[in-house]
Amino acid sequence: MSTVLRSDALLGGTLFSFARSIGQIILQRNAATGALVLAGVLCASPRLACGLLIGALAGKVVTLIAEPADSPAVRDDLYGFNGALAALAAFTFIRDTSQAAAVAILAAVFATMLAGTLARGLSRWNLPILSSPAIIVTWCWMPLLADRGEVGALGPVAKSLDALIEAAFAGLAPIVFASGALAGGLIAVGLLAARPARAGWALTGSALGAALHGLGGANDAVLLSGACGFNAALVALAAAPLGARHAFIGIAVAVVIERIADSAGIAALTAPFVLASWAVIALARRLEAASRNNVLHSRPESAVEP
Incomplete structure (x- = not known):
């Protein structure tokens, strides 16, 4: 029974940490915030929600491999949000789901790896990386892979x-x-x-x-x-x-x-x-x-x- 309880506690802690990493997208290390961000994406588009989860998971895996257990990225749940943003960009700008998923995984991996390098570089000026890794990685592939379909005109709106x-x-x-x-x-x-x-x-x-x-x-x-x-x-x-x-x-x-x-x-x-x-x-x-x-x-x- 104690083993089961410890396993449940570990799983719960992992889920809370994962949710907090998603909350970092809007600069909040809070599990409830992360869950509600995911809910918001899911309401807008289940496809985008899958992209968010793919990117956040890829970010977690890369961080656990590349960073020490006591590193700021792990301690402050900073590992997932740039991966999530990079994956969301792929699912937004690439219509084909299979291609979007492949780009999302690679973009999330590279964004997470770049985050560590940028964090060390920006530490000279005590500046946070924010979403800069996801932006840089997305800019790298967009000219080659982004779909350029016509965007429909927005209809009239009431100014109330x-x-x-x-x-x-x-x-x-x-x-x-x-x-x-x-x-x-x-x-x-x-x-x-x-x-x-x-x-x-x-x-x-x-x-x-x-x-x-x-x-x-x-x-x-x-x-x-x-x-x-x-x-x-x-x-x-x-x-x-x-x-x-x-x-x-x-x-x-x-x-x-x-x-x-x-x-x-x-x-x-x-x-x-x-x-x-x-x-x-x-x-x-x-x-x-x-x-x-x-x-x-x-x-x-x-x-x-x-």
Whole structure:
């Protein structure tokens, strides 16, 4: 009986760890968050949900082989989310399921391996890798394998308060390559389960990002579909711990990068989020260092220790 209990405990711990790794997609190390993210993807597309699981599992296997048991990737459940994102991209941009599955596995493996290298490189500047490994790997295969079918035009939309609220929730869904207010709503609930303030920041970022895209000339139908909010929402989540000022700066920077990439015809994915987050983190540290120096120099001479 004790052996069975230990086995059940081990299985439960593994499942919780796996769910927490999925939660890291939206920067939350929380099992309930991960489960709700998976539920949101499943509601949007069972096919995408399979891709997410394939990528997260591949990421776990590679990390357990390549990293020590006490490494940050294992300890903080960071092994699965870049693999999951890389696999989701494959299932999004490749229509043939067999080909998508093959690319998803390879992309997840390479993204997870690249994550370790990038983590060591970025540690010089104390910057997190975020989703950069998945972005780099996806950019490598997209020119060769991505399907280029015509995207149907979005239909007319009603500009009502309900539509705007729905768009704010829908803006969270593209984080996991999904669409729709239901998927975004489940992601928001997942954030709420981790920390209520984070859900508020994500929705604020989504709404503000869409508004700034609107000022930049984005189509109303695109705005209300939620397609313009996900990078801003992610930046808000990443920068909120640094303070509201940095969160709003990050949102604005992400939107500018996204508009430039869109004008250039580049599939930006979550690169605007990554670049804006790095910029805001670097800015916050520079301001903190400047503030410490000012305090030090403003102290009376008699108060300065020899």
